[in-house]
Amino acid sequence: MSNLFEEVHREYTLFRNRDALSPHYIPSHLPYREDEIRLLSQKIAPILSGKKPENIFIYGKTGTGKTAVTKKVLNDLNEYAERKGLPVKGLYINGRMYDSEHKVIMRLVKMLVPSAELMGYSTSSIYDMLMEDVDRRERRLVVALDEIDMVKRVGDLIYRLNRANDELERGSISIIGISNNPLFKDRLDARTKSTLCEVELVFPPYNAEQLRTILKERVEEAFHKGVVEEDAISLAAAYAARNAGDARYALQVMLRAGDIAEEEGAKKVGREHVERARRLVEEDIVYEMISTLPEQHRLLIAALASMIVKGVGVETFGKGKVITSGMLYSNYKRLAQERGITPVSDRWFREYLNELETYGIIEVHVAGKGFRGNTRLIELIPDAKKIVSLMERGVI
Ligand SMILES: Nc1ncnc2c1ncn2[C@@H]1O[C@H](COP(=O)(O)OP(=O)(O)OP(=O)(O)O)[C@@H](O)[C@H]1O
Numbered sequence: 001m002s003n004l005f006e007e008v009h010r011e012y013t014l015f016r017n018r019d020a021l022s023p024h025y026i027p028s029h030l031p032y033r034e035d036e037i038r039l040l041s042q043k044i045a046p047i048l049s050g051k052k053p054e055n056i057f058i059y060g061k062t063g064t065g066k067t068a069v070t071k072k073v074l075n076d077l078n079e080y081a082e083r084k085g086l087p088v089k090g091l092y093i094n095g096r097m098y099d100s101e102h103k104v105i106m107r108l109v110k111m112l113v114p115s116a117e118l119m120g121y122s123t124s125s126i127y128d129m130l131m132e133d134v135d136r137r138e139r140r141l142v143v144a145l146d147e148i149d150m151v152k153r154v155g156d157l158i159y160r161l162n163r164a165n166d167e168l169e170r171g172s173i174s175i176i177g178i179s180n181n182p183l184f185k186d187r188l189d190a191r192t193k194s195t196l197c198e199v200e201l202v203f204p205p206y207n208a209e210q211l212r213t214i215l216k217e218r219v220e221e222a223f224h225k226g227v228v229e230e231d232a233i234s235l236a237a238a239y240a241a242r243n244a245g246d247a248r249y250a251l252q253v254m255l256r257a258g259d260i261a262e263e264e265g266a267k268k269v270g271r272e273h274v275e276r277a278r279r280l281v282e283e284d285i286v287y288e289m290i291s292t293l294p295e296q297h298r299l300l301i302a303a304l305a306s307m308i309v310k311g312v313g314v315e316t317f318g319k320g321k322v323i324t325s326g327m328l329y330s331n332y333k334r335l336a337q338e339r340g341i342t343p344v345s346d347r348w349f350r351e352y353l354n355e356l357e358t359y360g361i362i363e364v365h366v367a368g369k370g371f372r373g374n375t376r377l378i379e380l381i382p383d384a385k386k387i388v389s390l391m392e393r394g395v396i
C-alpha cells in the first residue's frame with residue numbers, strides 16, 4: 001500500500017522562504033519607519049547611562065509596524081547592553097496573551113528569573129519578587145506592553161510598575177505601552193494617562209506606494225526570483241492601502257496568493273491570484289475577530305449584523321438607517337431564544353456593548369435630538385454581510 005504522504009508531500013516550487021511572509025517574522029529592514037525607530041531608540045538611550053527613560057505610549061492603526069519596530073528596537077537594545085555588560089533589559093509582553101495585572105507581573109518575573117516558582121503566589125508577592133530582583137541586580141528595565149488595551153484593569157498595572165521607581169534604591173522600570181485602539185487612551189483615568197503618555201509616538205498608516213515597496217522587499221525574500229508579477233504586488237498594495245494602510249493585510253494577501261498559485265501548479269503569481277486571495281483574507285479577518293469572543297458577545301454581533309443585512313432600523317435624516325440599543329436588545333433576545341441560550345439582563349447587555357466597543361467591533365453614539373432620553377445608536381464596524389455569511393455556514 002502506498003504511503004499517505006506520497007500524495008500530499010510536495011516541495012514548494014514558488015516559495016523560497018514562505019516564513020518571510022508570516023506575521024511573526026521580523027524583517028531586518030523596515031522601510032518608512034526610520035524616523036520612528038530613531039526616535040524610539042533616542043528616547044530609550046538614557047538607560048545606557050544609568051538614567052530612567054520616560055514612559056512612552058505608541059499609538060497607530062493596525063498593521064502600521066508598531067510591534068515590528070518595538071521588537072526590533074528592544075532586540076538591538078538587548079544585544080548592545082549584553083555586549084557592553086550593562087544590566088539593561090528590554091522585555092516584550094503581549095497583552096492579548098497576558099491579559100491581567102497578575103499575568104503580566106508573573107511573566108516579567110519568569111523572563112528575569114526563569115527558575116522562579118510562582119504558582120499560587122499572590123500578585124503582591126510576585127511583585128515583591130520582581131522588585132527584589134531588580135534591586136539586587138540593579139536592573140534597568142524597559143517593559144513593552146503591546147496590545148495594552150487588552151489588559152484588564154491596566155491602570156493598576158501601570159501605577160504599580162511606575163511606583164516601583166520611587167521604592168527602588170537601585171534600578172528602574174520604564175514602560176512602553178502600545179495600542180491600536182483610538183478609545184484606549186481617553187478611557188484611562190487622568191493619573192494613569194499622564195504616567196503612561198510622558199512621550200507619545202503616532203505611527204501613520206502606509207500609503208499604496210509605501211506598501212508596494214514594503215511588499216516588494218518581503219516578496220524578494222519569500223519567493224524565487226521573478227515568480228511574482230509586478231502588477232500582482234501593486235494590486236495587493238492597493239488593496240491594503242484601501243484597508244487603512246495595513247501592512248499585515250498586504251502580507252497576508254501575498255501569502256495566500258502564493259499558496260493559491262502553488263496549489264494550482266501555476267508558474268507565476270499574478271493579479272487573479274491576488275484577487276482570490278483578498279476574498280479569503282477578508283473572511284479570515286472577520287472570522288478571527290469574532291470567533292474568539294464569548295458566546296453572548298458573538299450572539300450580540302450576530303443579531304446586529306442580521307438586522308443590518310435585513311435593512312431593519314430607524315430612518316434618520318441624512319444618516320440613513322440606524323439601529324438603537326433598544327431594537328438591538330429585543331432582536332438579541334429573540335435570537336438567543338431561537339438558539340436555546342438564556343439571554344442576559346439589560347444591565348449585562350449594556351456592559352457587553354461597552355466591551356465590544358473597547359474591542360473596536362462596534363461604535364456606540366448618543367442619539368440626541370429626536371430620540372427618547374438616553375437612546376444610543378449602534379454601529380457595526382466589520383462588514384455585516386460577511387458576518388451573516390459566516391453565521392449561515394454555522395461558523396459563528
Ligand atoms: N515598514 C515595514 N517594513 C516591512 N514590514 C513591515 C513594515 N511595517 C510593518 N511590517 C510588517 O507588517 C506586519 C504588521 O506589522 P506590525 O505587526 O508591526 O503592526 P502593528 O502596528 O503592531 O499592528 P497591530 O496594531 O494590529 O498590532 C508585520 O508582519 C510586519 O513585519
Ligand SMILES: [Mg+2]
Nearest residue numbers: 066067068146
Ligand atoms: Mg502589533
